[in-house]
Amino acid sequence: MSENALPKGYEPQDVESRWRSHWEENKVFTPDPQADGEPFSIVIPPPNVTGALHMGHALNLTLQDILCRYQRQRGKNVLWVPGTDHAGIATQNVVERQLAKEGKGRHDLGREKFIERVWEWREDYGNRILNQVRKMGASVDWTRERFTMDEGLSRAVRKVFVELYRQGLIYKGDYIINWCPRCHTALADDEVDHSPEKGALHYIKYPLEDGSGYLTVATTRPETMLADTAVAVNPEDERFAHLIGQHVVLPLVNRKLRIIGDKYVEVEFGTGCLKVTPAHDHNDWELGRKHGLEIINILNDDGTLNELAGANYAGLTCPEARVKVLAALREGGFLDRIEEHDHNVGHCYRCKTVVEPYVSTQWFVAMTRLAPRAKAAVPELTQIFPETWIKTYNHWLDNIRDWCISRQIWWGHRIPAWTCADCGELIVDNEAPEACSCGSTRLTQDEDVLDTWFSSALWPFSTMGWPEKTQELARYYPTSVLVTGFDILFFWVARMMMMGLQFMDEVPFKHVYIHALVRDEHGKKMSKSTGNVIDPVEMIDKYGCDSLRFTLTSFAAMGRDIKLSEARIEGYRHFCNKIWNAARFALMNLPETAPEPVDLSKVALHHKWILSRLEGLKQSTAAATEGYQFNEVAQNHYKFIWNEFCDWYLELIKPDMRAGGEREKEARFVLWTVLQEMMVLLHPVMPFITAEVWAVLPGIENRDIATMPFPAMRPECADASAEASMEMVQNVIVAVRTIKAELNISPSARMDMLIRTASDEAARLFDANTELMQFLARIGSVTLGGDVQAPKASASAVVAGNEIILPLSGHVNFEDEVARLEKEIGKVEKDLKQVTGKLRNESFVAKAPAEIVQKEKDRATELEATMETLLKLQKRFRDAMDA
Incomplete structure (x- = not known):
């Protein structure tokens, strides 16, 4: 046969395009649920429909594909389900930016027309990420592609919401949530990215009502004092315990605030006195509920202050209000001091705007009731790899709070709840009701949509046709393994565990493999702002x-x-x-x-x-x-x-x-x-x-x-014996090549070889493979024996007790080699002196970056080893000259 059956060079673009088309057109990766073979299934972590492939995706897809292709080879009936997530906030942001270029906003279109516009965008651009998944060679079943807003998924979402509501696991209420002023929506706790920022502690004096003094509080957000409803101290703090039950007067506002006692207050932090703002701090909210405090919300949904903040501050942004509040406090003599203070600030995971704690009416899932079963399932029913992530998983479930699932946007699964305008009854159902039980037909559907992660939590079973009893569901659920990144262990993995156990009475996957983060070559996280992103498509x-x-x-x-x-x-x-x-x-x-x-x-x-x-x-x-x-x-x-x-x-x-x-x-x-x-x-x-x-x-x-x-x-x-024997022959060949290289002898020089054998068995092995050694080591005659004597002008090496000897006469000009080595030794000596000089310089070692210092140390080690080799060679040639 001819090598021309393959082109001279490998050109991957043509090859990849042809095979991708062949596999998809012939439905090679479309399994038959009724076919033989143990089932093996994976659901792809659905990338956002707005997204583009990044290295995390590329790694995730590669590892999943390895597992699927391997399991097919092992005879398993493999289903790998592809799909995308509708990405509520991100997609709405994209379309709203498009509208802004046209001088319009979503309210100009109205809800129905805006949703139509989003679907149009999805038809035009939504397949980009899936085409990039194809480019990675992912062997998914494209005939079963799903979307978190398709008809089947929508039906599953409605059914889950209604059943959880009827079981008392979904409820509606006023609660403090994370609010994004840019996206105008609530966010779940794990949709808030916290990052360290340089800030300040502002020490503010709150006068005691009786005029006997004041309490000083420390806060990073002085503008929120306008919504304070109490000051808290620790009842075990001897400095302030006697003041519990008395009152202070809120500066600038002149509102009377009760002094409450609670062990939550840290005696050592700040001054030991805590301003309590239930409407604008999650911890203060809990204190407020516990002590029955008034809740005063001073924010509008765009992040500006409202009329409850007072006429002087209404309409200002928080940063603007902060400046004005501090000036007023300073003027009134209430500002004690300001100290620098580093603290974590929450940002919207989508638009990076600073998130505001905000009290509003929202829908919640009672996660505290669902979490215990999800925790008990690991590792009893589901194993997590690496096991180190189990501790993180358990910690999150142990400290879980109820999940805010309502979002104040238009793109997403609209909450299936209707309110009667006449009697106020709340109706939650899979289909829109025609009338209320009171007979009224004036029903209004809730304006909010569900958090994107709500539909994603159903992914392992909704993609297989649930709530219908499909062949896929019977055959491939629970799935075999979930491959995902650690960053969505809480967003997604734990929630899928809860929903799978609640609605399928089985875990959604038997294994969870948490893959690592892809960083740049220096170990830094890839980011566009840093400019170190490596694009997988490129x-x-x-x-x-x-x-x-x-x-x-x-x-x-x-x-x-x-x-x-x-x-x-x-x-x-x-x-x-x-x-x-x-x-x-x-x-x-x-x-x-x-x-x-x-x-x-x-x-x-x-x-x-x-x-x-x-x-x-x-x-x-x-x-x-x-x-x-x-x-x-x-x-x-x-x-x-x-x-x-x-x-x-x-x-x-x-x-x-x-x-x-x-x-x-x-x-x-x-x-x-x-x-x-x-x-x-x-x-x-x-x-x-x-x-x-x-x-x-x-x-x-x-x-x-x-x-x-x-x-x-x-x-x-x-055959371990054959491997050991072959390794010995290979080592002889390598030894000859090494000697030639060290002595500057041409690799093709046909030198004779003597082997002083250590045993008859070794002699038989070398004798049987003489031709191989001659061919690959480029040697002439081979002499074997236990009593072989080495000429004085020779080089040798030992392989498993057998001495390999190469006579050097006729192959090396010893005088020229000694002279050449003299020059090399001098050069290495000079370089080594320079490097060791640097390392002896205390200033260099102390001030230079650690990696630079280590590089110099490695260089010194390398030069010392080179010097030792050169000196040995020089001595060998001099000894040969003397011989």
């Missing part, structure tokens, strides 16, 4: 999908973040080239049909060795994949393909191919066998290049590698 276009996938897999060690650079991806592009060129070489040496079989138990040592190593690769691939040790999968393949198959085996069989007869027949069959199975094993990680190579292999009936089973184990080929 990398695929530049280096090919397989290169990117293999890079991510090779660094996907459990529990360890990935440090990624473009250079690493480029490096694995070279690995693709290595595979391609190896395949071309194999095709050049294989017949057009399947090679004639041989008895694998009787083949030569180097064939036994590669077959045994192949068995090891099968075992390690299976164990590492099933144990989610993805980096080991990649590293084991890299070692086998590059080091063992390409660098050794393909060289070892070249004499066989020239010899003809039984040797050639043997080599062809083993080469064909190993190349086939190697491609199938590698396929889950690098689907495209393996598919392309597989399709042109001779004697293959099924040309689609994606449907091939995992290679059968051949325990009889696992």
Whole structure:
């Protein structure tokens, strides 16, 4: 056969496009629920419909795809469900920005027309993220694609809401929530990103009502004092306990505030006195409820102050009000002092606006009642990998608060609740009621929509057709594994656990694999503002999908973040080239049909060795994949393909191919066998290049590698003795190559070799493989024996007790080499002096960045090792000259 069956160079763009189309058009990854095979299912974490593929997605998709392709090879009935999330706040923001360019707002269109506009946007742009998922080679079942706003999902959402409401697990009430003034909506606690900011503690004097003094409070937000309704002290604080029950007067407002006692107050923080603002602080809200305090909300929904803040401040933003309040306090003599203070500030996870604690009427899920069962399920029914995340999962469930699920936006699942205008009755139902029980038809549906994560929480069973009793649901639920990032452990994973247990009476997945964060090469988080983002789509276009996938897999060690650079991806592009060129070489040496079989138990040592190593690769691939040790999968393949198959085996069989007869027949069959199975094993990680190579292999009936089973184990080929023997032969070849390189002798120089053997067994091994050593080490005659004597002018190395000796006469000009080494030693000596001088400089070591200092230390170690080698070589040549 000719290597021309494959083009000279691997061009991934054409290959990837063809195979993606083939797999999707032929529905290769569309399973039949009634087919044989143990079910294996994954639901894709639905990316936001507004999103673009980032490296976290690329890693997540790669790992899921490895699992799905591998499990298909193992004969399982695999379903991988794709889909997208409607991303309520983000999508509405995108469309509102479009409208703003037209000089319009959503209220100009009205709710119905605005929703139509969002659906139009989704039709035009919503498939971008899914096309990028395709680009990653994800072997999902595109016939079962879902969207969190499609008809089936909407039906499931309504049913869940209604049933939870009827069970008393959803309720409506006035409560303090996180409010985004930019998005004009409530946010759940875990939709608020907290980041450290430089701020200040403002110490404000609150006069005692009886005029006997004052209490000083410390606050980071002095403008909220306008909504204070109490001052709290710790009843065990001897300084203030006697004042509990008395009153202070609120500066600027002149409102009388009760002094309350509560152990929540930290005696050591600030002054030990706490201003209580129930409407604008989550902790103060709890104090207010506990002590029956008045709730005064001084904010509008756009973040400005309202009339309850007073005429002087109404209409101002919080920062503007702060300036004015501080000026008034200073003027009135109420401002004691201001100190710098670093604190965490909450921001909207979508638009990054500072979030305001805000009291409003919202819908809540009683998470405190659902959490215990979700906690008990781990690890009893669901295992989390790595296990270190179980502690985090449990901590969140132990400290959970009820989930605010209503959002004051228009894009999303509208809450299925109606209020009667005549009697005030609240009706919650799956379908819009025609009339109230009082007979009135004046019913108004709740304006709010549900939090996006509410529909996502139903994803494992709603995507399979629930609440209908579908074949998919019966066959594939619970799913096998969820692969996700740690950042949505609470947003999504825990909530899916609760909903799955509540509505399916089973956990939604048996395993949860939490993958690491992809950082830049220096370990910093990727961000557009930093300018260190690596775009996966750009990398695929530049280096090919397989290169990117293999890079991510090779660094996907459990529990360890990935440090990624473009250079690493480029490096694995070279690995693709290595595979391609190896395949071309194999095709050049294989017949057009399947090679004639041989008895694998009787083949030569180097064939036994590669077959045994192949068995090891099968075992390690299976164990590492099933144990989610993805980096080991990649590293084991890299070692086998590059080091063992390409660098050794393909060289070892070249004499066989020239010899003809039984040797050639043997080599062809083993080469064909190993190349086939190697491609199938590698396929889950690098689907495209393996598919392309597989399709042109001779004697293959099924040309689609994606449907091939995992290679059968051949325990009889696992031969530790053959591996040990071959390793000894390889070490001899490496020893000869090393000696030649160290002594500056041409690699092709045909030097004679003497081996002082340590045993008769070793002598027989070297004798049987003399031709291999001569070919690969480029040596002439080989002399074996236990009493071999080394000439004085020779170089030697020891391999497993056997001395490898190379006579140097005629190959080395000793005088020239001594002179050359003298110059090299001088240069290294100079460099070493310069580096050690730096390291002795205390100022340099103290002031330079740690990585620079370490680099210099590493350089010194390297130079010292080089110097030691050069001095040894110089002595060897001088001894040879004396001889």
